Amino acid sequence: MAIDKLHEAIINLSEDRVESNVRLGPEHHGSSDAGEIFLMERIALEDEGVKAEIAKLQLPPGTTVIGDPWIYGSDGLDDERRQYQCFLYVRYSTEADSNYYAFPIAISPVIDVQTEKVTRIDILPTSTNAKVGETQPYLVRPANDYIPEAQKLRIDLKALNVVQPEGASFRISQGGQVVDWQKWRFRIGFNQREGMVLYDVNLPEHYLFYRLSLSEISIPYADPRHPFHKKAAFDLGDCGAGVMANNLKLGCDCLGSIYYLSGVLSNNKGEAVPAENVVCIHEQDAGIGWKHTNYRTNRAVVVRSRELVLQSIITVANYEYILAFVFNQAGEVSYEVRATGILSTQPIDDGTKVPWGTVVHPGVLAAHHQHIFSLRVDPALDGHDNRLVYEEAHAMPRDVALNPHGIGYVVKETVVEESGGFDLDHNRNRTFKIQNAAVRNPVNGMPVAYKIQAPPFQKILADKDSFHCRRIEFADHSIYVTKYKEDEHFAAGKYTNQSRGGNGLRGWVGRKDNVKDTDIVVWVQFGINHIPRIEDFPVMPCEITKVTLKPVNFFDKNPALDVPPSEQALNRSTLISEASHQPTTETRVSRRGGGALCSSKL
């Protein structure tokens, strides 16, 4: 079942024939899949050598051993053999959902996929250095579970329901492929690698984006020691946001009036497999959209901001990502990522601290790691010939005639001529914009544009010569621009599993193509340097990051000007009076100033 021969075949479904079938070189490996993952775990746990090593732990009777097979991240050696590194955990409880990531053990078998044999058993370092010793009897630890049965749940959270008595404002057509909402129209696709993809994103009289997709997620870890130095996952290329997509459940993953999209994928035998409820579509209220009160008449006009959310949730072993495209009524589209799930853990000796990780539970280390995302934006603002520019704000020099008081500042725009990588610079308020220089705003004559609001992130910390850096080809700039080329969708290359780099964005950028007023692709990098907190365990509160595409002189006024005002007749809010609340008896007051009344303090 597990093979290390990789073929790339193109099958013409309509004509029912194979157009091409090429066997790729041994340096290329396909992504993993569920079948292979479960097989690797079984091979690891049934291996006599592994069993012998586990026996040394003298685990209590009834303890279950669990193995998470990890992609065998390249370090330049032995990459042509398809392999997995299995990290082991134990579970004392008979509860299958008890959190075994709270009980990592120091035994780590390596499996050869072709021979289906354990080729090596690594013992993990658990001190402050890389040294490893003999496997010692395992110290039983307290549990640290996330399942509700294990908690004393809070009882004072009242229900909050979102109700749309007239139904939702969006329309779904063509078998769920076309979505119409608040003037927006776009198509949705779903595939094994990228999961949810948007096409033909447009507004009345304006074509905006040809294709919007997550290109890659890479997670290089900070622990320098063997075998942790190989931990650098490519969650899309090594696994796939489609195959890992959760089957979303009503009332759990979304709130309100929900439409679910399903897809079709294939398993490792090439059979079609339905992927049910992998995308949920719903509206949400996003607070006030705009407001003005005329202080002369005291008339306030306020509209609320309604958003359309297309959400997909993926599980990558211990981790979860909640991935969403969010549209609003002001012509903006955002891509939001919420990182949650469970930290990847490893054993650490009691009383030991290391600078590359945080102890999150007795005997448990969560190593620092970077989540680096690449969002692929294939723009077509009023046509495919677009350009990338960046705008900066600069102080004006003092000038007796024009700037005598030294307070003036101006905006300067720079056009990007050649494909390349670029950085944010908040000290200059640097703002990247995708522009169509051939189309001018009818009112102010400025070229129509969309700006990219991307959060800053720390570039990859692995050094330039490291395989992490060579492989994560998008990790060193916030913005990349390339000339559109067929088959260039994945920033780290098409085949990332055990890759050595050299097949991705860096190479495409290196062509130095002209990117001015032509068919361009913009790659937006963002991320989180996750320095684990103990609050991130046993499951982490969502860490949220977001990229927004915003019109700049694209329309002729506020696109949300025609949103109906927010009125009680529509919103049906409820007034709460203090009487309906019982004051608590408990009192906790300040250590300075004591219990003084608020309004008398300043």
Added chain:
Amino acid sequence: MAIDKLHEAIINLSEDRVESNVRLGPEHHGSSDAGEIFLMERIALEDEGVKAEIAKLQLPPGTTVIGDPWIYGSDGLDDERRQYQCFLYVRYSTEADSNYYAFPIAISPVIDVQTEKVTRIDILPTSTNAKVGETQPYLVRPANDYIPEAQKLRIDLKALNVVQPEGASFRISQGGQVVDWQKWRFRIGFNQREGMVLYDVNLPEHYLFYRLSLSEISIPYADPRHPFHKKAAFDLGDCGAGVMANNLKLGCDCLGSIYYLSGVLSNNKGEAVPAENVVCIHEQDAGIGWKHTNYRTNRAVVVRSRELVLQSIITVANYEYILAFVFNQAGEVSYEVRATGILSTQPIDDGTKVPWGTVVHPGVLAAHHQHIFSLRVDPALDGHDNRLVYEEAHAMPRDVALNPHGIGYVVKETVVEESGGFDLDHNRNRTFKIQNAAVRNPVNGMPVAYKIQAPPFQKILADKDSFHCRRIEFADHSIYVTKYKEDEHFAAGKYTNQSRGGNGLRGWVGRKDNVKDTDIVVWVQFGINHIPRIEDFPVMPCEITKVTLKPVNFFDKNPALDVPPSEQALNRSTLISEASHQPTTETRVSRRGGGALCSSKL
């Protein structure tokens, strides 16, 4: 009524006596108030010279002239006289809420508050330089209104209601002063200058913050030309977030189950004036709080994130700010600012472009401007003796034994010893934390801390010698820390109106006090460099920015672990089937690739 004598008196209300009454020097001016603002406008419009100048415009019959009095921002000259600069607009329509900011005129009277006379009539520059000419007949322009009557409102937005059948989860007691919600407890105050203020913010067994307040908002403008060079408002010091707070209306400003707080302020005669519904309190759903799916059992556990929002909205002539404290169940508290309302506009000649502003309507220029906010955080993490530290992530040097593959990285912490100003550095993942070094986390022994997640912003662009820079004493660093001192609440000083600087944060920091393990105050600066887009007119979609305080090794696990799971029984979501939607007939397809089906594309 209008005076330029400023007294600072302390009145003991309980003992009914004046404790002190000091007349301050002529360089100090009190904030403006509504009465004075309306008086200044009347004086400007009734002035014969102004009338004569307006006559030259040859305005159509029935045209109304309107004046916005502006604080007379200091340029180092003539600051001891209390003055206002009035910017004029016209309105053709008889509709009092027609948007006069779409019709700025080039006549700008200056009024002396003491004499109640117009002392000067400035003619505004409308070309690319500072030259001004004779007032010419005014060119009638098309209207650009934001009121719904002037729009063709969209009709396809369906109602979205938030319902809490069991009521809200928060409790209000002590006359609205104490709020209990999801383990949080704090007090709310409301005053003329800061508006909403929080005190004694705590959680069970943990005291967190003594006082949380917005300290100042300053908005320096980019147009270097007289008299625009004086445009640098201090919205709290010159006006006041309390006196400008909107009276919030059910169904307009919040959604769901709403509790309103009212305050009491005083008018310019010293009379008590009720400030009704100035703060709204409600809960909102913030999407998924955390989730994990065990891929072996396929059991998903998911909780939603519930937030408590305390919102206040202020109107500063043309502009609006929506100010909110937001609490969640994971121990986080955020301060969110939404900038909306109408741009401050000025006339510009047709066909003219200037680098310090954007043409947003024919003949209308909106100058660039910076919104710089200072949030005052008076911490008391498990006691008042706290410290400020910053943490950075650094690559490890290559090392054969410890870092042979060059992928390792570590976190380094630096303790701030002396009061000072500090900057973010995303290239180092620099993270500021407020710590109590004397209290250690029971599990991992780390000092308990809260980190400050602040967005980067461009520091003030006005040069070091400018009065904008001297006056906006907080505009040059993201983080300031001072030793707590009575009466130091306002980053730009207590009296900002026509101030020349020198009474605020820079001076306090200059004391070089020890700030290690003592009673400290942390000032968090953030902001927006607003380069106007035409989409920001006639009213701008909210620009949102946010500061979050997040626990780091403060608790012993995820504080939201005990939130009840998200279940349909509680959330009552609705399933939408495609059948219920009518596909649209309109088709808009791509210019590349055409109307190909999504799922077949990659």
